[in-house]
Amino acid sequence: MTLLQAATAVRERAYAPYSRFKVGAALRSTSGAVHVGCNVENVAYPEGTCAEAGAIAAMIAAGDTGIAEILVIADSPEPVPPCGGCRQKIAEFAAQDVPVTLCTTDGKMKVTTVADLLPGVFTAAHMDRT
Numbered sequence: 001m002t003l004l005q006a007a008t009a010v011r012e013r014a015y016a017p018y019s020r021f022k023v024g025a026a027l028r029s030t031s032g033a034v035h036v037g038c039n040v041e042n043v044a045y046p047e048g049t050c051a052e053a054g055a056i057a058a059m060i061a062a063g064d065t066g067i068a069e070i071l072v073i074a075d076s077p078e079p080v081p082p083c084g085g086c087r088q089k090i091a092e093f094a095a096q097d098v099p100v101t102l103c104t105t106d107g108k109m110k111v112t113t114v115a116d117l118l119p120g121v122f123t124a125a126h127m128d129r130t
């Protein structure tokens with residue numbers, strides 16, 4: 001199954017009664033396994049989680065620790081970009097040159113990279129005072 005197929009399928013299971021904006025994400029880990037996630041909203045709005053966060057949680061729960069590629073899909077007019085928080089979450093587990101594919105349900109697609117999505121990323125090195 002391709003990342004597009006996996007993200008399209010999991011998007012249908014999104015729980016988005018408040019925004020009515022369903023998002024699916026699929027990533028291939030450095031081990032080769034595919035992990036998926038969808039957004040899960042909550043009546044206490046800030047408690048909702050994004051599709052990318054779900055896919056990353058599934059990856060970690062499965063014992064994988066690196067993202068080789070990731071794809072996000074939504075029914076948006078233009079390819080849906082990850083929110084700022086998700087860019088940082090992706091950067092935690094992905095090299096700067098890892099491709100991030102942004103998709104719409106009607107077939108538009110844009111390929112970018114972790115570096116392009118999050119210039120000036122905060123890393124563990126910024127906490128190193130020695």
Ligand code: THU
Nearest residue numbers: 019021023039050051081082083
């Ligand atoms: N959302 C995602 O799941 N991923 C994104 O990349 C953009 C936004 C979700 C969060 C919320 O449930 C809904 O889309 C509207 O913001």
